[in-house]
Amino acid sequence: xxxxxxxxxxxxxxxxxxxxxALGYTMVYGIIGLINFAHGEIYMIGAFTALIVSTVLSxxxxxxxxxxxxxxxxxxxxxxxxxxxxxxxxxRPLRNASRLSPLISxxxxxIFLQNYVLLAQTPDFLPFPALIPDFDFMEPYAGFIGSSDLxxxxxxxxxxxxxxxxxxxxxxxxxxxxxxxxxxxxMLVGINVDHVISITFILGSAxxxxxxxxxxxxxxxxxxxxxxxxxxxxxxxxxxxxxxSIPGAVLGSFILGLTESFATxxxxxxxxxxxxxxxxxxxxxxRPSGLLGKAxxxxx
Amino acid sequence: MNLSVKITSFCAAALLxxxxxxxxxxxxxxxxxxxxxxxxDLASYGLPTVKAAELVxxxxxxxxxINGKKVELLVEDDVCKPEVATNTATKLVSEGVNVVxxxxxxxxxxxxxxxxxxxxxxxxxxxxTNPALTQSGDYPNFYRTIASDDAxxxxxxxxxxxxxxxxxxxxxxxxGDYGKGLAEFAKKFIDDSGxxxxxxxxGITPGAVDYSAxxxxxxxxxxxxxxxxxxxxxxSKIVTQMRKKRMKTIFISDxxxxxxxxxxxxxxxxxxVYATGPADVTANPVTREYREKYxxxxxDEPGAFFDNAVAAALALTNAIAKAGSxxxxxxxxxxxxEDVATPFGMIHFDKHGDATGVGFTMYQVRDGKxxxxx
Numbered sequence: 001x002x003x004x005x006x007x008x009x010x011x012x013x014x015x016x017x018x019x020x021x022a023l024g025y026t027m028v029y030g031i032i033g034l035i036n037f038a039h040g041e042i043y044m045i046g047a048f049t050a051l052i053v054s055t056v057l058s059x060x061x062x063x064x065x066x067x068x069x070x071x072x073x074x075x076x077x078x079x080x081x082x083x084x085x086x087x088x089x090x091x092r093p094l095r096n097a098s099r100l101s102p103l104i105s106x107x108x109x110x111i112f113l114q115n116y117v118l119l120a121q122t123p124d125f126l127p128f129p130a131l132i133p134d135f136d137f138m139e140p141y142a143g144f145i146g147s148s149d150l151x152x153x154x155x156x157x158x159x160x161x162x163x164x165x166x167x168x169x170x171x172x173x174x175x176x177x178x179x180x181x182x183x184x185x186x187m188l189v190g191i192n193v194d195h196v197i198s199i200t201f202i203l204g205s206a207x208x209x210x211x212x213x214x215x216x217x218x219x220x221x222x223x224x225x226x227x228x229x230x231x232x233x234x235x236x237x238x239x240x241x242x243x244x245s246i247p248g249a250v251l252g253s254f255i256l257g258l259t260e261s262f263a264t265x266x267x268x269x270x271x272x273x274x275x276x277x278x279x280x281x282x283x284x285x286x287r288p289s290g291l292l293g294k295a296x297x298x299x300x
Numbered sequence: 301m302n303l304s305v306k307i308t309s310f311c312a313a314a315l316l317x318x319x320x321x322x323x324x325x326x327x328x329x330x331x332x333x334x335x336x337x338x339x340x341d342l343a344s345y346g347l348p349t350v351k352a353a354e355l356v357x358x359x360x361x362x363x364x365x366i367n368g369k370k371v372e373l374l375v376e377d378d379v380c381k382p383e384v385a386t387n388t389a390t391k392l393v394s395e396g397v398n399v400v401x402x403x404x405x406x407x408x409x410x411x412x413x414x415x416x417x418x419x420x421x422x423x424x425x426x427x428x429t430n431p432a433l434t435q436s437g438d439y440p441n442f443y444r445t446i447a448s449d450d451a452x453x454x455x456x457x458x459x460x461x462x463x464x465x466x467x468x469x470x471x472x473x474x475x476g477d478y479g480k481g482l483a484e485f486a487k488k489f490i491d492d493s494g495x496x497x498x499x500x501x502x503g504i505t506p507g508a509v510d511y512s513a514x515x516x517x518x519x520x521x522x523x524x525x526x527x528x529x530x531x532x533x534x535x536s537k538i539v540t541q542m543r544k545k546r547m548k549t550i551f552i553s554d555x556x557x558x559x560x561x562x563x564x565x566x567x568x569x570x571x572x573v574y575a576t577g578p579a580d581v582t583a584n585p586v587t588r589e590y591r592e593k594y595x596x597x598x599x600d601e602p603g604a605f606f607d608n609a610v611a612a613a614l615a616l617t618n619a620i621a622k623a624g625s626x627x628x629x630x631x632x633x634x635x636x637x638e639d640v641a642t643p644f645g646m647i648h649f650d651k652h653g654d655a656t657g658v659g660f661t662m663y664q665v666r667d668g669k670x671x672x673x674x
Contacts, residue, residue: 013510127566142544220540221565269502272513
C-alpha cells in the first residue's frame with residue numbers, strides 16, 4: 001500500500017510538471033487552433049531567464065522569497081516578450097493561410113529558438129539553484145513527496161483555477177471564447193481579435209516561464225533541449241485530456257504522469273512510454289477529441 | 301612439454317650438480333615474438349609496441365639478460381588482418397618463440413590465438429580489448445595489459461562487492477549503447493560472483509522531467525547500491541531525487557558520470573557518489589622512465605598503447621626470470637601470482653588473463669572533487 005501511495009505521488013509530480021506546460025499548449029490551441037510547437041522553447045527560455053536573474057539576485061544578497069518572486073516576474077515578462085514576438089513574426093502573417101502553414105512555421109520557430117539558445121548560451125548542462133527550500137513541515141513526508149513537488153502541484157492547481165475563472169467570468173475571457181468560437185463573427189461584433197490572440201500568447205508564455213522556473217529548480221539542471229522533450233510529453237497530455245480544454249490539459253497530464261509512474265513501478269520503466277502512448281491511442285480511439293474535448297460537429 | 305624445455309631442465313639439474321652447461325646456455329636466447337600491425341593504415345597502433353619491446357629488451361640485455369640468457373626479439377607484421385595473423389603466428393611458432401607480445405587488433409589476435417595455444421606459447425596483448433578473448437576461457441595462454449571493453453563494469457562490480465560489501469544491487473541504465481552495454485556486463489558479473497544479487501535491472505528514459513517513480517522502485521527493491529550505466533544528466537537527476545527522498549543508497553557509475561559537470565549540477569547531492577575513470581599513470585616512476593627513454597631514443601612522444609606494451613614486456617620478462625625457465629606453465633604461474641612493477645603500478649593477472657589494476661579505477665566525490673579511492 002505504501003508503495004502504491006509513493007508511486008501515486010511520483011505520478012502526481014510528473015503530472016503537475018506536464019500540466020504546467022500543457023496549459024499553454026491547450027490555451028493557444030483553444031483560441032486559434034494552432035499547435036504551438038515553440039511553446040516548449042518558451043518554457044526553456046523562461047528557465048534560462050530564471051537562472052540568470054536568480055543568480056544575479058543572489059549575488060546581490062536578496063532574501064530567498066524576494067528572489068523567487070522577482071525571478072518569476074522577470075522570467076514571465078521576458079518569456080512573454082518572446083511569445084508575443086513569435087506570434088507576431090511567425091504566426092500572424094499566416095493567420096489566413098491553410099492550417100498546415102502556421103504548424104510548419106511553429107516547428108521552424110522551435111528549431112530556431114533551440115539553436116539560438118545553444119549558440120547564445122551554451123550546449124552544456126547548467127546547474128540550476130534550488131529556489132524552493134526544503135520546508136520543515138514536509139520533513140516527515142520527504143519519502144513520498146518533496147517540497148518542490150508540492151509547490152509545483154499547488155501552483156498547477158491554482159493556475160488552472162485562475163485560468164478557468166479568467167476565461168469564464170472576465171471580459172477578456174469572454175472575448176477569448178468568442179474568438180475561439182468564430183473569429184470572423186467576433187471581429188464583426190467589435191472584438192480586436194489580434195489583441196485577444198496576443199494576450200493568449202502572452203499568458204501562455206508567462207505560464208510556461210513560471211513552469212520553467214519551478215521545474216528547473218526541481219530538476220536542478222537545464223540546457224537548450226529541455227523544452228523539446230518536456231514539450232512533446234506536455235503536448236501528448238494536452239491531446240489526451242482534450243486539446244483546447246483547460247481542465248482537460250490538467251486531467252490529461254495527471255493521467256499521463258500516473259500511467260508512467262505505475263508502469264515504472266509495477267511493470268518496468270523500460271516500458272513507461274509504451275504504456276503512456278498505448279493509453280493515448282486507446283483514448284483517442286474511443287474519444288477522438290480527448291477526455292474533456294468538445295466533439296466538433298462538422299457543419300456542411 | 302617440448303624438447304627445449306627438457307634440455308633446459310636437464311641443464312638446470314646439471315648446473316646444480318656439476319656447474320656445467322653455462323657455455324651452452326649463454327649461446328641460447330629467450331625469443332620474444334612481437335606481432336601486430338607494423339605496416340598499413342593501422343601501423344600507428346602496432347609500432348609503439350615494437351619500440352616498447354625493444355627498449356625493455358635493451359635494458360635487460362644491458363643488465364646481462366634473463367638468468368644469463370639474452371633476449372632476442374622476433375618482430376612479425378600481421379597488418380591487423382586475421383588471415384595474415386595466422387601466418388604470422390605459424391612463422392613465430394616455427395621459429396621457436398618462447399612468448400609473444402601481441403597481437404594488436406582483437407580480430408587478428410583471435411585468429412592467431414589457437415595456433416599459439418596448440419604450441420603452448422604464452423601471448424600477451426597490449427591492446428586487444430574484446431572481452432571474450434580472456435573471458436571465454438578458450439585461450440588459457442592469452443593475457444593482456446589493457447582493460448577489456450567490459451572493464452568498467454568489472455571495476456564497478458568488484459568495488460561494490462569486495463570493497464563496499466554490498467549484497468543487493470540495482471542496475472539501472474539509460475537504454476543507450478554505452479549505458480545499456482555497461483549495465484548488462486555489470487549484471488552478468490554480479491550474477492557470476494554469487495556474492496551479491498541484482499534486485500532490479502531497468503532502463504530509464506533519458507531526458508524525462510522526473511525520476512521519482514524509478515527512485516521509489518529502487519527503494520522498494522531494498523538495494524544497498526545502485527550501479528548506473530549512462531551519462532551525467534540522468535545520473536544527477538536520479539541521485540538528487542534519491543537524496544531528496546532521504547535514501548542513502550550507494551550510487552556507483554561510469555566515466556560518463558566522472559565529469560565535473562555532474563558535481564556542478566548535483567551539487568551537495570553528488571557527495572559520496574562513486575564513478576570509474578581511467579587511472580592516471582603519469583605520476584608512476586616506471587611510466588615516466590620509459591616515456592623518457594622513448595623520447596631520448598626517438599625524439600617524440602610515444603604512441604598508442606606504449607604504456608601497455610611496456611607493461612606486457614616487463615610482465616613477461618619478469619615472469620620468465622622468476623620462473624627460472626621458459627616453461628609455459630611456470631611462466632603462467634608467476635603471471636597469476638606475483639606482482640610486477642609496470643607503468644600501471646604493481647599488477648598481476650586474474651584467472652582469465654586480464655591484468656588487475658589496468659585501465660579503470662574508482663573515484664569518489666569528496667568535498668566537490670573526484671578523488672581516486674583505489
